Amino acid sequence: MSTLEKAKPAVKGKQQPLRKVTDLFGDASDRARDWWGVQTGVVRWSVYLALIVAALFLPHAGIGSFMSPHSDWQSILFYPIGGYILLAIGLNVVVGQAGLLDLGYVAFFAVGGYTMAVLGKIWGWNFWEIIAVGIVLAALSGILLGAPTLRLRGDYLAIVTLGFGEIIRISATNTDSIGGPNGIAGIPHPPNVTDWAVPANGLTEALDLDGLKPFTYGALDTRPYYYLLVGAIVLTIVLAKRLEHSRVGRAWAAIREDEDAAELMGVPTFKFKLASFAIGAAFGGLAGVLYGSQATSIIPEDFPFILSATILAAVVLGGSGNIPGVMLGAFLIAWIPERVRGVEEYRVMVFGAALVIMMALRPEGILPSRQRKAELAEGSGGMGAMGAEVGGPGGSDVEIEVKK
Amino acid sequence: MLDNFLNQFWPSTVDGLALGSIYALIALGYTMVYGVLRLINFAHSEIFMIGTFTSLAVVGAFGFSEIGGIALVGVVLLLALAGGLASGASAVALEYLAYRPLRKRGAGRLAALISAIGASLFLQQLFARVLIPWWFDVPQEKGALPVQGHFVVREDVFAIGDFVVRNDKLIIFLAAILMMVALDQFVTRTKLGRGIRATAQDPETSVLMGVNIDRIVTATFAIGGAMAGAAAALYFMRFEETNYFVGFLLGIKAFTAAVLGGIGNLRGALVGGLTLGLIEMYGSAFFGSEWKDVVAFSVLVLVLMFRPTGILGESLQQARV
Numbered sequence: 100m101s102t103l104e105k106a107k108p109a110v111k112g113k114q115q116p117l118r119k120v121t122d123l124f125g126d127a128s129d130r131a132r133d134w135w136g137v138q139t140g141v142v143r144w145s146v147y148l149a150l151i152v153a154a155l156f157l158p159h160a161g162i163g164s165f166m167s168p169h170s171d172w173q174s175i176l177f178y179p180i181g182g183y184i185l186l187a188i189g190l191n192v193v194v195g196q197a198g199l200l201d202l203g204y205v206a207f208f209a210v211g212g213y214t215m216a217v218l219g220k221i222w223g224w225n226f227w228e229i230i231a232v233g234i235v236l237a238a239l240s241g242i243l244l245g246a247p248t249l250r251l252r253g254d255y256l257a258i259v260t261l262g263f264g265e266i267i268r269i270s271a272t273n274t275d276s277i278g279g280p281n282g283i284a285g286i287p288h289p290p291n292v293t294d295w296a297v298p299a300n301g302l303t304e305a306l307d308l309d310g311l312k313p314f315t316y317g318a319l320d321t322r323p324y325y326y327l328l329v330g331a332i333v334l335t336i337v338l339a340k341r342l343e344h345s346r347v348g349r350a351w352a353a354i355r356e357d358e359d360a361a362e363l364m365g366v367p368t369f370k371f372k373l374a375s376f377a378i379g380a381a382f383g384g385l386a387g388v389l390y391g392s393q394a395t396s397i398i399p400e401d402f403p404f405i406l407s408a409t410i411l412a413a414v415v416l417g418g419s420g421n422i423p424g425v426m427l428g429a430f431l432i433a434w435i436p437e438r439v440r441g442v443e444e445y446r447v448m449v450f451g452a453a454l455v456i457m458m459a460l461r462p463e464g465i466l467p468s469r470q471r472k473a474e475l476a477e478g479s480g481g482m483g484a485m486g487a488e489v490g491g492p493g494g495s496d497v498e499i500e501v502k503k
Numbered sequence: 504m505l506d507n508f509l510n511q512f513w514p515s516t517v518d519g520l521a522l523g524s525i526y527a528l529i530a531l532g533y534t535m536v537y538g539v540l541r542l543i544n545f546a547h548s549e550i551f552m553i554g555t556f557t558s559l560a561v562v563g564a565f566g567f568s569e570i571g572g573i574a575l576v577g578v579v580l581l582l583a584l585a586g587g588l589a590s591g592a593s594a595v596a597l598e599y600l601a602y603r604p605l606r607k608r609g610a611g612r613l614a615a616l617i618s619a620i621g622a623s624l625f626l627q628q629l630f631a632r633v634l635i636p637w638w639f640d641v642p643q644e645k646g647a648l649p650v651q652g653h654f655v656v657r658e659d660v661f662a663i664g665d666f667v668v669r670n671d672k673l674i675i676f677l678a679a680i681l682m683m684v685a686l687d688q689f690v691t692r693t694k695l696g697r698g699i700r701a702t703a704q705d706p707e708t709s710v711l712m713g714v715n716i717d718r719i720v721t722a723t724f725a726i727g728g729a730m731a732g733a734a735a736a737l738y739f740m741r742f743e744e745t746n747y748f749v750g751f752l753l754g755i756k757a758f759t760a761a762v763l764g765g766i767g768n769l770r771g772a773l774v775g776g777l778t779l780g781l782i783e784m785y786g787s788a789f790f791g792s793e794w795k796d797v798v799a800f801s802v803l804v805l806v807l808m809f810r811p812t813g814i815l816g817e818s819l820q821q822a823r824v
Binding site: 194200247248250251252254255257258259261262263265266269270272273404408411412415416419444445447448450451452453454455457458459462463464 | 537541543600601604605608610611613614615616617618620621622623624625626627628629632633755758759762766793794796797800801803804807808811812
């Protein structure tokens with residue numbers, strides 16, 4: 100016991116300077132959340148509205164010149180930034196809410212993309228019809244994957260989903276009728292809703308919106324696609340939020356915290372796990388359809404394993420289970436590599452190191468959900484704890500408490 | 504399809520066992536770390552990659568070429584020792600830098616997994632962007648790094664009908680079995696091995712019983728890394744090339760093998776590795792080599808549906824060692 104007492108302050112002291120910064124940030128985000136918690140509906144709705152309006156003005160060239168001096172801001176705003184955010188919200192349903200580790204999420208993105216490509220190019224369907232089909236197909240593939248595998252626990256599920264992601268990608272590479280390794284090119288753009296253009300005057304010029312045709316989907320201007328994506332993101336946020344506070348969301352939370360206990364309390368865990376897979380997959384499929392319609396060509400290599408890992412990193416980095424956090428994480432993960440293109444060569448290396456450092460400093464994510472943070476303080480991360488309950492001599496708060 | 508499969512049956516078996524042996528040795532690292540920490544050590548594939556580059560360096564430094572016969576065994580032993588040292592040391596460093604801080608803070612496993620993915624990316628890029636260009640004076644984007652000429656003379660050791668066994672494949676298989684038996688004995692009979700098993704079974708109780716968890720974790724990473732380094736030496740002897748991306752697919756396959764056999768279980772790693780190697784080669788003979796990964800993953804899903812904890816069942820401590 101005396102070794103414990105001696106070792107403890109040493110460990111604390113070593114981490115102090117780095118911790119100070121993250122703690123400060125944590126306090127600030129806590130205070131923001133406290134403020135938010137007591138606001139009335141009117142304030143909340145005006146904040147939502149302000150955020151949406153801000154999102155609409157985001158493609159402004161002035162913002163772009165600061166945010167991404169090395170690449171075209173308007174197109175990276177659509178993909179990767181917007182695309183990652185939509186995918187992260189979808190994956191958050193599976194990982195953050197239901198607590199299922201999915202390492203093959205990109206498969207659903209691929210299903211959506213290929214649905215768009217095949218139905219649009221080969222069958223000549225209309226984009227708006229394909230969106231519905233793509234979402235349904237992705238959800239079905241989620242059920243198809245989930246039905247046999249969701250009886251597995253934790254890491255078995257992780258490896259099976261990883262395998263599924265690879266199966267989808269390799270099968271697409273090997274199937275000549277959908278282009279094999281060359282994929283499908285010449286995917287049609289969505290049909291124009293109207294050709295209405297923003298009138299050019301002083302105000303719209305200042306906002307960099309003059310001459311914009313927000314509902315005309317061409318090859319050059321990515322802004323209409325971006326607006327479409329913003330709409331999709333808003334829709335999925337509303338849906339995810341509603342689900343979180345419903346019976347389904349509570350069942351997911353119960354499964355995430357303790358599956359056995361949930362089952363004993365009468366939660367049909369298998370059914371709800373399947374639902375989370377299907378809903379997460381549907382969001383991924385939606386992202387895929389949108390991506391395909393803008394990119395005009397997709398190849399199997401657009402959907403590598405590393406994309407699944409990246410989206411998962413976005414979810415965990417942002418704070419799994421908390422939608423604003425997840426969106427922030429996705430934004431950072433998509434944006435930082437574009438911003439530092441100046442040091443092109445080393446950006447993935449820096450990204451990898453940043454992940455390690457971020458996790459060491461704030462393992463609960465940048466903006467964790469309250470619940471997750473409380474769990475972490477208890478010493479168990481909710482999804483099991485990597486031997487953390489023990490931590491070894493001098494490492495764990497639990498032992499110190501026992502000693503007292 | 505079937506004809507091709509029957510024609511290729513014996514060669515596929517030999518190739519499958521050789522490939523499976525390498526999977527099994529890499530799988531050991533995943534399975535031991537998982538058994539002790541319940542962590543998928545994603546960066547283990549890069550530990551393997553470091554081993555292959557160590558082999559490349561040793562072969563270059565000694566100027567080995569056209570080695571065959573019994574001398575090959577000695578050279579492989581040297582490569583395996585060097586690779587084992589380098590990989591083992593890197594694995595320990597990785598644990599110290601990337602996982603220990605998280606463990607001390609009681610972070611969730613998901614955070615550790617992300618840290619592992621980050622470390623994996625970092626190591627890959629470190630080799631791709633910094634070390635390889637510096638070492639070889641060429642910007643190496645991806646691609647292989649061939650050795651000049653061959654350093655191994657490949658000869659048939661024996662043949663029974665179609666069952667032709669070449670020297671390199673025989674060495675791989677025997678070395679893997681030997682190392683597995685040695686490790687099995689180590690975990691069963693030594694004090695450190697008992698500590699590893701105790702920690703895998705119940706970390707809290709083992710701390711109370713006087714097990715130093717940090718030491719056990721370090722030892723686990725060192726052993727797992729050393730096995731990956733040895734596997735890397737065998738891999739390098741077989742293919743004589745490497746690149747910074749070499750660990751990625753092998754790592755995923757090895758992890759699949761570990762799960763297939765029953766993760767956390769040492770013998771499961773061997774069974775899973777050999778099974779996966781055979782399935783891949785048979786699948787490749789049957790459906791064509793472009794489908795071999797699909798076959799491998801499909802079999803994994805099927806096995807897990809009927810035996811949810813793998814062929815031999817999970818956990819280091821229950822593998823009646």
